[in-house]
Amino acid sequence: MGWIWDVLRAIVGTIIIFSAVAFIAVMFGVLLERKISAWMQSRLGPKHVGPQGLLQTVADTIKLLQKENIVPSRADRLIFASAVIVVPLAALLDYVVIPFGTTRSGPLIFRDLNIGVLYFAATSSLVVVGILMAGWGSNNKYALLGGMRSAAQMVTYEIPIGLALVTVALMAGSLSTVTIVNGQARLWYIVTQPVAFLIFLVAATAEVNRVPFDLVEAESELVAGYFSEYSGMRFALFQLGEYGEMFAMAAMAVTLFLGGWRGPVLPPVLWFVIKLYALIFVFMWVRWTYPRFRIDQMLNFSWKILIPVSVLNLVVTAFFAVVVHR
C-alpha cells in the first residue's frame, strides 16, 4: 500500500504550493504592483497598513472575503462556478516543474518530469478554457466579448511561447527543466538566445493579459472583461490565477534563460528569488510605461511579426546546433 504515501505526499505538496504561491506571489505581487506604480508616478502608495504598507494585501483579502457573492440571475450557475476553479488551478499547476534551488540530495523541484517544458505549455493552455467559460457563464455581452477576445489573444500568443521553449530545449538537448538549468553551468542561455528571451517575455506579457496587451480587461473599455460579474472570493480567486500565472511565466523565464538557481556565493533559493523579482520588476515597469494595443494591432503583432521571427530563430539555432557544433 505504498501508494497511499504517494497520494498523501501529493496532497501535502499541493497545499504547500498553494500556500506559497498565494501568500508569497500574490500577496507580495499585488503589493509590489501598487508600490512600484506609485514610485513611478511620484507618489507613495499604500503605507498605513503594517510597516511600510506590507500588510495591505491582507487587508484587501479580508475586504474581498466579506463582500456579498452575487450570481447574475440568468447566468449558467454550473459554468459560472466551475470557471472560477479552472483558472487558478491551471495557473497553480504550472509550478510543478520549476526548480527552485538545490537541496543536499538533488534539485528542489516538486517533480522532475522528463517532459517538463511541454507540461508547462500544456497547463498554460488550460487557462483559456476557464476564461471562455467565465465569459459565457456571466450572461453579459461585455463579459462574453472580453472572454472571446482574451481567449483569441492567449491562443495566439501561445505559439511564440512554445517556439521559444522549443529553441531553448534544442540548445539544452532535453525537455526537462533540471537538465536545462544544469546546461547553463558555463553560460546562461540569455547570452546565446537573446531573441528567444525577448520573444518569450513579450509573449508571456500577452499570455497573462498585462499591459500593453490588456485590452480584454481594460477598465475604460470593457468594465473588467471576462470577470466583470464576479464578486468577493471569486474575484480574489481570479486575481490569484492571474498573478500566479505571471509569477509562473517569470519563473520559467528565469529557469530557461537566466540560469535558474545558479549563482556564485549566495544559497541557490536566494538567487532564484532575486532573479524572479528582477523579472517581475521588469513586467511591472513595462506596465506603467506603455499604452495599450488595439485588438487588431495585437493579433497582427503575433501572427505577422513574432511567429515568423521565432520560427527563423528556431531554424538558425537548429542549423548551428547540428552543423556547426558537430
Added chain:
Amino acid sequence: MPGLTHYLVVSALLFALGIFAVVTRRNAVAILMGVELMLNAANINLVAFNKYVAPGAMQGQIFALIVITLAACEAAVGLALVLAAYRTLETVYLDEINVMKW
C-alpha cells in the same frame, strides 16, 4: 492490476458513446464532439497495445501522436465548414439542411 482487456473495454465504451453522439444528435458541433471522442478511444487502444503487446517498438505511440495531430486538423476544417454553412444557411441543425440548392 489493470491488464490489456481493461483498457480495451474502456475504449470500446468511449467509442460507443462517440457513435451515439454522431448518429443521434442534431447539432453539427455536437457531432464533431462525438467524432473527437471516437478518435480518443482509438488512441487509448493504440497506446494500450503498444505497452502490453509490443513493448519494444514505439509504433503505437507514434501512431497515437499522428492521430492527435490529424484530429486537430479535421476539427479545424470541420468547424470552419460549420461556420461557413451557418453564415449562408442560418442553421446548424443537420436535419434541416436537406435540400441541395438553398
Added chain:
Amino acid sequence: MSGEAIAFYVLAAVTLGSGLVVVTSKNMVHSAAALVPAFLGATGLYILLNAEFVAGIQVLIYAGAITVLILFAIMLTEGGTGLGSRQRNEQAVVGTAVAAAMAALLIVVATRTGWTAGSGTLPPYTPGAIGQSFLRQNILVFEGTSVVLLISLMGAILIARRED
C-alpha cells in the same frame, strides 16, 4: 487493490462519465465544458500506460486547443442560445441500439481473444527517443502530416473567411 488499479478505475469513471455528459446534455456549452474532464481522464490513462509524451501532447492539443475551438464554434453559431430546440433527432432509438451493439461486439471480441503478452522491457519513452523515431523510421509519416497540417490551416482560413 493496488494504487494503480484504483487510479485506473477512477480515471475510467471520470472519462466515461464526462463522455456521457458530452453526448446526452441538452445544453451545448455544458457538453463542450464536459469534454475537458473527458480528455484529462484520457491523459491520466496515458500516464498509467507509461506514455508521458503522448499525455502532454493530449493536454496541449485536445484540452487546450480543440476544446477552445469547439467553444468558439458554439458561441459563434446559434448553438449556445438555441436551448429551446430539441437536440436529439428521430433516429434516437436506432442510434442507441447501434451504439449498444457496437460496444457489446467490441467488448466480447476484446475479452475473448487471447492476446499474446509482449516480451521485453519497456524502453524509456522519452521525447528524445520519440523524436529519433520520427526522424528515422517514421519520417514519411512525419513529412506527410506536416503537409496535411499546412493544407488544413490554409483550407480552414479560406473556408471560414467572410466574403467581403
